[in-house]
Amino acid sequence: MTSLLTPRAAAEEPAQEPPSPAPRTAPAAVERFNPQARRRLARRDVLGVLAWLSPVAAVALWLADGGATGFTTLAGAATNLGIVAGLVGMDLVLLMLLLAARIPFIGNTIGHDRALEVHKKLGKPASYLLLAHGLLIAVGYGMAEGLDPISESVSLWVNVPDMWLAFVAMALFIAVVVTSLVAVRRKFPYEFWYAIHLLTYAAVATAIPHQFSVGGLFAEGTWQRWYWMVFCIATGVALASYRVVQPIIATFRHQLTVSRVVRVAPDVFSIEMSGLHLERLSGSGGRFFFWRFLAPGYWREAHPFSLSAEPVPGAPGQAGKLRVTVRNLGDGSAKLARLRPGTKVAIEGPYGMFSTAARARNHVVMIGAGIGITPLRSLLESTPFKPGNATVLLRGHDASELFLGQEIMALCQARGVTLFHLTGPRSAGNHRWLPQSAVQSGFNLTSYAPGIANADVYVCGPAAWSEAVIRDVTAAGVPAEQLHYERFDW
Known part of the structure; x- marks a missing residue:
C-alpha cells in the first residue's frame, strides 16, 4: 500500500x-x-591535488638529490627503480593512514565512507609497490655484489642495521592486504579483522627506521629527510589526536549514561542516554557516532549508530537527552537490548556528510x-x-x-x-x-x-x-x- x-x-x-x-x-x-556547496567542492579539489602531488613530490625530491645518477648500470637501474617503488609505496601508506584518521577537514569534505573507500583502494597498490621495492633492491644489490636475490636478502638481514625491520614490515603489510580481501574477510568476525588491520600501524612503525639509517637516501641536510620527517610526524599526530585524544575528551565532556532501552518493534529498540553539554552535538542531523558501552561484555565493541533524534540539551548544569535506534542484525547489536540503566558510554564523532553540511x-x-x-x-x-x-x-x-x-x-x-x-x-x-x-x-x-x-x-x-x-x-x-x-x- x-x-x-x-x-x-x-x-x-x-x-x-x-x-x-x-x-x-x-x-x-x-x-x-550554493555557497557552502561551492566551498565543499573547492576543498575536495584541494584534497585531490594534494593527494596526487604527495607521491610526485617524494620522487621529485629524490631526483633533486641526485637520484637519477644511479641509472647508469643495470644493477643501479634495478636498485633505483626499487627506491622509487618504495618511496611511492610508503607515501601511499601514509595517505591511507590520514584517510582513516577521521580528520574533520577530510570527513566534512568527502564524507567518512568515501575516505575509507579511497583508503581501501590504495591498499593493494601500496603493498605491490612495497613488495616491488624489496625485490628490486635485492636484485640490484645482488647484481652489484654477484649474489642471487635470496642470498642478498639474507645478507641484508644479517649485516645491515635495521634492515630486518624492513622485512618484518613487509610481512605485516602482506598480512593486512590478504585479510582485506573480501573472500577472506567474510570468514572472520569483525573484531579479528579489525585487530589484523591494527598491524598497519606496526608495519609503518617498523618500516620507518631503515629509511633513515640505511645508506644516504635521507641524509641530514637533504630536503627528502625533512619531507619524510614532517609527513610521518604529521600522520602520527593526526592519528593520535583524532583517533585517541579527541574521543577521550568528548567522552569526559559529555559524560553519557544509558537511561533506558525502549522497544520500538519486535527486533528494533531505542537506547536513550543522558549527558552534559549536548548542545555541542545539536545540528548533527543524520551524522553518526561510534558508541562504546562501558560494561563487561560490551566495552570491546564500537558500534556505528546515527542519532534517531536531535539531542535535547539540559538546563545549565543539568543533563540533557539523546537517542539512538538500533535493529537486531546480529549478536553484537542484539545484546545491546539488555543494556542496564547507568551504563557509562564512550563516544567518538560525529562523522559523515549525512547532514545539512552536504x-x-x-x-x-x-x-x-x-x-x-x-x-x-x-x-x-x-x-x-x-x-x-x-x-x-x-x-x-x-x-x-x-x-x-x-x-x-x-x-x-x-x-x-x-x-x-x-x-x-x-x-x-x-x-x-x-x-x-x-x-x-x-x-x-x-x-x-x-x-x-x-x-x-x-x-x-x-x-x-x-x-x-x-x-x-x-x-x-x-x-x-x-x-x-x-x-x-x-
Missing part, C-alpha cells in the same frame, strides 16, 4: 495512491546552500528503508527548508517496518512535508526498491518527487536496496553533488 501526506492535507487521512508524474520547474528563489539546494528529498529510516528522522528534524520544499519516502515490507513512523508523520505535519509510505512486496523487475504494486501501476521515482533533479537527495537503507535507489536517482538527473548517502564503516 502507498500512502501520501501533503502540506495541504496534513490533518486529513492519507490518500491511498501517489500522484501522477508532473513536471516541476526550477524555483526562482536563490539557492541558499546541502546544495533549497529542496530536499529523503528516501529511507529499514533501520535507515532513523537517521532521516533526525535529519528531518534539523535541516532547514520551507513548507512544501521537502519530500520523504519511507519503504518497508509492511507498516511495522516503518520505524519511528508516527514521529516522522508528526514532524512532516508540523513542517509541511510531503510524506509517502511505500509498503508491500518489492518489485522483481525495474525499480526494485519500490513496491511491486506501485511499479505495476506505472509509478517510478519521479511520480513521488517530480522536482527531484533540483533537490538534495538523502538515501539510507540496506546496501542492495540503496544501490537500486541511487541508480534511479541518478537516472532522474540528480547531479552527484546533490546525492548524499553513507555507509557507517569502521
Whole structure:
C-alpha cells in the first residue's frame, strides 16, 4: 500500500495512491546552500591535488638529490627503480593512514565512507609497490655484489642495521592486504579483522627506521629527510589526536549514561542516554557516532549508530537527552537490548556528510528503508527548508517496518512535508526498491518527487536496496553533488 501526506492535507487521512508524474520547474528563489556547496567542492579539489602531488613530490625530491645518477648500470637501474617503488609505496601508506584518521577537514569534505573507500583502494597498490621495492633492491644489490636475490636478502638481514625491520614490515603489510580481501574477510568476525588491520600501524612503525639509517637516501641536510620527517610526524599526530585524544575528551565532556532501552518493534529498540553539554552535538542531523558501552561484555565493541533524534540539551548544569535506534542484525547489536540503566558510554564523532553540511539546494528529498529510516528522522528534524520544499519516502515490507513512523508523520505535519509510505512486496523487475504494486501501476521515482533533479537527495537503507535507489536517482538527473548517502564503516 502507498500512502501520501501533503502540506495541504496534513490533518486529513492519507490518500491511498501517489500522484501522477508532473513536471516541476526550477524555483526562482536563490539557492541558499550554493555557497557552502561551492566551498565543499573547492576543498575536495584541494584534497585531490594534494593527494596526487604527495607521491610526485617524494620522487621529485629524490631526483633533486641526485637520484637519477644511479641509472647508469643495470644493477643501479634495478636498485633505483626499487627506491622509487618504495618511496611511492610508503607515501601511499601514509595517505591511507590520514584517510582513516577521521580528520574533520577530510570527513566534512568527502564524507567518512568515501575516505575509507579511497583508503581501501590504495591498499593493494601500496603493498605491490612495497613488495616491488624489496625485490628490486635485492636484485640490484645482488647484481652489484654477484649474489642471487635470496642470498642478498639474507645478507641484508644479517649485516645491515635495521634492515630486518624492513622485512618484518613487509610481512605485516602482506598480512593486512590478504585479510582485506573480501573472500577472506567474510570468514572472520569483525573484531579479528579489525585487530589484523591494527598491524598497519606496526608495519609503518617498523618500516620507518631503515629509511633513515640505511645508506644516504635521507641524509641530514637533504630536503627528502625533512619531507619524510614532517609527513610521518604529521600522520602520527593526526592519528593520535583524532583517533585517541579527541574521543577521550568528548567522552569526559559529555559524560553519557544509558537511561533506558525502549522497544520500538519486535527486533528494533531505542537506547536513550543522558549527558552534559549536548548542545555541542545539536545540528548533527543524520551524522553518526561510534558508541562504546562501558560494561563487561560490551566495552570491546564500537558500534556505528546515527542519532534517531536531535539531542535535547539540559538546563545549565543539568543533563540533557539523546537517542539512538538500533535493529537486531546480529549478536553484537542484539545484546545491546539488555543494556542496564547507568551504563557509562564512550563516544567518538560525529562523522559523515549525512547532514545539512552536504546541502546544495533549497529542496530536499529523503528516501529511507529499514533501520535507515532513523537517521532521516533526525535529519528531518534539523535541516532547514520551507513548507512544501521537502519530500520523504519511507519503504518497508509492511507498516511495522516503518520505524519511528508516527514521529516522522508528526514532524512532516508540523513542517509541511510531503510524506509517502511505500509498503508491500518489492518489485522483481525495474525499480526494485519500490513496491511491486506501485511499479505495476506505472509509478517510478519521479511520480513521488517530480522536482527531484533540483533537490538534495538523502538515501539510507540496506546496501542492495540503496544501490537500486541511487541508480534511479541518478537516472532522474540528480547531479552527484546533490546525492548524499553513507555507509557507517569502521
